[in-house]
Amino acid sequence: MSNADTFIHLFAGGVGGTVGAIVTCPLEVIKTRLQSSSSEIHYSAVRSLRTASSNAGCSANHMYFTPEMNWNVYYHHQQCSSVNSRLAVFPEAVLPWPASSAQPKGALSCFRHLIDQEGCRALFKGLGPNLIGVAPTRALYFCTYSTAKRKFNQIMTPDSHLVHMLSAGSAGFVSCTLTNPIWFVKTRLQLNRNQNVTAWQCISNIYRSQGVVGFYRGITASYFGISETIIKFVLYEYLKSTLQQMRETQTDSPLGNYQAMDYMLAGAISKTVACCVSYPHEVVRTRLREENSRYRGFFQTLHTVFREEGHRGLYRGLSTQLIRQIPNTAIMMTTYEATVYVLNSLVNEKRYTGSE
Template sequence: GPNLAGVAPSRAIYFAAYSTTKERLNTVLVPESKKVHILAAACGGISSATLTNPIWLVKTRMQLEARVKGEMASNALQCAMHVYHTEGLRGFYRGITASYAGVSETIIHFVIYEALKKELRNSQHSPSPSLTLPPNNSDFFVLMGAAAVSKTCATCIAYPHEVAGTRLREEGSRYHSFIQTLQLVVREEGPLALYRGLLAHLIRQIPNAAIMMATYELIVHLASS
C-alpha cells in the first residue's frame, strides 16, 4: 500500500539529503556543530516532505475512506486518479505546510541525537574523529537508546503538525492552512486535541527510529571503513 511505498523512498531521500548536506557543510562551517546538524536535518526534511507528500496524501485519504465506509473502497491508484481529476496536481500537496512544519521535529530529533552520540563518544574517551561508535553489539544498543530518547522528545514537542497534516489532507475539508487548522482544532476541540493519537504514534515511531538510526550508523561505518 501507500504506507510501504512511502516509507522507503522517504527515508532514502531524507538520509541522502542529510548526509550529503552535512558532509558539505562540515567543510565550510564548524564540523559537527549544532548549526551543521540543524541545516542538514532541515534540508533532509524539506526534500523528503516535498517529494513524498503525494504518497502520504493518498495514504490518508484511503484511511479516512476506510474509516467512513468500513472497508477500503479503492486502491492507491484509483485514489490518486480521483485526487487528480477532482483537485488537480495541487491536490497532491494538500497538507504540505504541515509537513514543512514537521521538519522542526526532524531537526529536534537529530540535534538531540547527535548531542547524545557526542556525549557517548566522549564518555568512551575515544581519540577517533569518526562520527560513529565502534560497531559492536553494545554500542548499537546504546545508539538505539539515544535514537529512542531523541525521537520521543522531538515527537512530544512537535506532534501537533501530525494532527494538522491529517486534517488538511481530508477531502473537501474546511481546513485550509496550517495555522488556521491549529486554531480551529483548539477552538472547537480544545488544546488537548492537538495531541490526540500521540501514544499510538510514539509506540509506532520509537522502535522505528531506534532501528533506523542504528542501521544508518552501521551503513555509514561500513561505507567509511
C-alpha cells in the same frame, strides 16, 4: 563525497525506513484514525445517541452514527423489530456536536474497533504507498543530510549544533517536498473505511477532483514539521557522541563496544522529545488531508482545532505516535547505521584489495 559514499547513504536510509515502516504500520493506522476529525464526531455522537435511546424505551427509534468525513449518517431501526432500510443524511453543520462532550477512544479501543469492523487487513491500510514512499523519502533524507552536513562542516565549526540544525532542515525540506503526494495518498487510504478502495483508485479520485495541486494538501504542515527533524537530529548527534565517549572510558565493561545500543537509545530519546514538542503539526496535516475537509490552511486548522477541541485536540493520538515512533526510530537508525557500517567495510576492503 564520492559516488560510493552517496550510494551507501541512499541505500542505508532506504533499508532503515522500510524495516521500520513494516514493523510499525498498525500503529500508524491507529494514530491517523485518532488524529482525524471524524473520530471526534463519531465518539461524541455515539454516546449521545445511545444515552437518548436508552432513556426512550423499547419502542423508540435507536440511531447509530457512522461518520464519513464531514457528514453525519444515521441508521434508524426499532429495538424490537428488524432493521429499517431508511437512511437519513445531514450535513455536519446541521447537527453540531459540542467538542466539550466528546470522549475519543484510546489506542486499544481503536485497535479493537478496526479488527471488529474492518478486519485485520485494516491494520495495514496504506502499507503499499508507505513502502513505496519510505525508501525514497529516507534515502533522500539521509543522503541530503550527510551531503549538507559535509558542506556545512567546511564553512562552519565542524559537527556543531548549528551544522546539525541546518543539515536536518535542508534534508527535511527536500524530502517532504518531493514525496508529499505519496504520504497524501497513504493518509487517504488509512482514513478510508472501504476495504475495496485501491491506491490507484484513490489517486484517480484525487486527480479528478483537485488536480495535481490536490496531492500537495498539507505540505505547509509538513514544512512546519521540519522543526521536529531538526530537534531530533541535533539531539541524536549529541546523545550519540556523548554515549560513545562514555563507552570509550569504560573499556573494561562488557558493554563497551555495543554501538547498536547507543544508536537505539539516542534515536529513541531524540525522537520522543522532538515528537512531543512539534506534534500539533501532525494533527493539522491529517485534518488537511481528509476528504471533503473543511480545513483550509495550517494556521486556520490550528486555530479551529484549538477553539473546538482545546489543547487535547492538538495532541490526539500522541501516545500512539510515541509508541510507534520510539521503536520505529530505534529500528530505522540502528538499521541505517549498521547498513552504512557494513557497506563501508565492504568498500574499504575492496579498495584495500585493489591497491595491493
